[in-house]
Amino acid sequence: MRAGATVREAPSVERGQTTQTNGRPxxxxxxxxxxxxxxxxxAVRLFASRGVTGTTGEEIAQAVGISARTLWRHFPTKESCVLPLLSAGLESAIDQLGEWPPETGLLDFFTGLARNAVLPPATPLILDLIRMTSTDPALRAVWLQAHDDALPVLGELLARRTGGSADDLRTKVHAATLNGALRAGAEDFARRYGDDPDAAGSEIAACLLDALHAASDGLPY
Incomplete structure (x- = not known):
């Protein structure tokens, strides 16, 4: 536990307290x-320093200054504790896609993101985490869960753009392709720039653009 930290319980969420009347949290x-x-x-800091198997949920709770009971109310496993960080980066990319102009192609849109460094830089913490997902099966499952959770959102986004249905097979395939490209691009960025403290949003967008180019080429088989 950090010096001076006290074990605290998370506030309970009473009915009607989750959102304000204006719809904001x-x-x-x-x-x-x-x-x-x-x-x-x-959790990421402990996993990076001690390894996933060498870290317990109780130790994560102690590092935060909460009880283990509180931690398990939020997450079912120690590995799932990292889900908010993995989801946040994906949500950032999806938020940018929400600004995708109707008259602009997807590759041109991401080219603009790369040129203008619109995406925020990834922190070393997130880069460490993405790299760990390639070697730890349980963390890999959480990483894939984050992308699986995003799949319906991408499907709805593409359906609105085309005027089609998110349940259409073509839309589902396109959403899955885009989802896979985002994941592969993020993993490539973590591999290539993980040790570069100056890597910024432009490099992230460039890796995503490379992945999208590969996806747009189709299956050459």
Whole structure:
């Protein structure tokens, strides 16, 4: 436990407290999300220094300054503690896709992101985490879960763009292709720039663009 930290219980979320009347997250919900990110960050730090198998959920809770009971209320396993960090990067890319102009092609759009460094730089913490997903099966499962959770969102985004249905097979294939390209691009960035403290959003977008180019080439078989 950090010096001076005290074990604390997460505030309970009463009915009606999760969102405000204007649809924005309530203070309780924002605190809950902040705690989840704090847990995720401490989990990654411990996994990086001690290894996943060498870290317990209780140690993660102690590092955050909460009880193990509170940690298990938020996450079912120690590996799942990192999900908020993995989901956040993916959500950032999806948020950018929400700004995709109707008259602009996908590759041109990501070319603009790379040129203008629109995407935020990845922190060393996230890069360490993405690299660990390639060697630890349990973390890999969480990484894939984050992308699986994003698949319906991508499907709806593409369906709105084309005026089609998210349940259409063609839309599903396109969403899965885009999803896979985002994952492969992020993994490539973590591999290529993980030790470069100056790597920025432009490099992230460039890796995503390379992955999208590969996807747009189709299957050459």
């Amino acid at each position: 309530s203070l309780v919900q924002r605190r809950k999300e902040a705690l989840r990110f704090e847990i995720a960050a401490e």
